[in-house]
Amino acid sequence: MFNWIHRLGSAAVCYRLASRLIPWMAILTTGLIIYGVIGALYLSPPDYQQGEGFRIIFVHVPSAMLSLGIYFYISVCAIIFLVWKIKVADALIAVSLPLGALFTLITLVTGSLWGKPMWGTYWIWDARLTSELILLFIYGGIIALRNALPTPKTAAKAGAFLILIGLVDLPVIHYSVSWWNTLHQGSTLLKFSRPSIAPAMLQPLLVMIGAFFSYSMLYVCIALRGELLKREKDTHWVQNINSLD
Amino acid sequence: MFGQYTAYIWSAFGIALGLLMFALIHVIHQFSSIKKQLKTNHANKT
Numbered sequence: 001m002f003n004w005i006h007r008l009g010s011a012a013v014c015y016r017l018a019s020r021l022i023p024w025m026a027i028l029t030t031g032l033i034i035y036g037v038i039g040a041l042y043l044s045p046p047d048y049q050q051g052e053g054f055r056i057i058f059v060h061v062p063s064a065m066l067s068l069g070i071y072f073y074i075s076v077c078a079i080i081f082l083v084w085k086i087k088v089a090d091a092l093i094a095v096s097l098p099l100g101a102l103f104t105l106i107t108l109v110t111g112s113l114w115g116k117p118m119w120g121t122y123w124i125w126d127a128r129l130t131s132e133l134i135l136l137f138i139y140g141g142i143i144a145l146r147n148a149l150p151t152p153k154t155a156a157k158a159g160a161f162l163i164l165i166g167l168v169d170l171p172v173i174h175y176s177v178s179w180w181n182t183l184h185q186g187s188t189l190l191k192f193s194r195p196s197i198a199p200a201m202l203q204p205l206l207v208m209i210g211a212f213f214s215y216s217m218l219y220v221c222i223a224l225r226g227e228l229l230k231r232e233k234d235t236h237w238v239q240n241i242n243s244l245d
Numbered sequence: 246m247f248g249q250y251t252a253y254i255w256s257a258f259g260i261a262l263g264l265l266m267f268a269l270i271h272v273i274h275q276f277s278s279i280k281k282q283l284k285t286n287h288a289n290k291t
């Protein structure tokens with residue numbers, strides 16, 4: 001088991017693993033997105049309070065979960081990089097940062113489009129919305145810091161430290177609806193009791209969450225391959241590029 | 246189709262899925278460029 005994990009620290013092994021995963025992830029993502037969108041727009045019944053307007057939940061919640069999930073996973077990568085100096089962990093951070101920022105942006109935009117018909121405004125300085133906006137700034141800050149520093153090693157180290165500092169925003173986002181009196185509704189899925197959503201709506205929501213998750217895996221696999229080729233261009237396995245798939 | 250919410254729903258789905266597809270195409274293009282460049286460098290060396 002540990003031997004297998006240790007092998008993942010090798011760029012060549014990671015490259016081959018990502019290459020093998022890509023076709024499966026592409027098929028899974030396509031299938032789940034098609035099924036999820038049909039379920040979200042046509043199969044799911046309208047909400048008794050929000051009517052048809054609630055359907056934005058099917059893109060808003062998965063992207064919000066991914067915006068936090070990706071940050072948590074890059075924090076784990078940052079710890080791995082700082083403690084064990086595994087370069088693949090830094091490559092994963094580099095390719096995942098724009099994806100996390102993209103999901104945060106999608107969360108804010110779709111949330112605004114949902115807020116206008118439900119709350120009467122696109123934006124309000126509510127604790128949940130503001131803490132999510134701060135997450136977007138944190139993603140942007142880390143990307144900017146990594147690009148601003150002259151040497152890749154310093155940039156990686158400083159970026160990893162900033163990721164760990166920014167980790168404090170994650171519980172604030174998640175518990176903001178419980179800690180403060182917010183306009184944003186409370187948790188629907190991630191809570192200790194049963195999810196407070198009808199099964200007919202829950203099923204397409206879970207499919208869309210799965211679709212966004214497999215999309216992220218697909219994106220990271222493709223981007224990681226490019227990043228590894230760029231970083232390892234002088235090594236033997238990349239020199240042998242013609243034999244790569 | 247969705248009454249008064251039609252524009253909001255299509256905008257949300259369009260923006261979300263559109264941005265995701267754009268990001269995917271961008272990253273595929275980036276990978277192809279890197280691979281092409283490496284192959285060219287390799288061909289020039291040999």
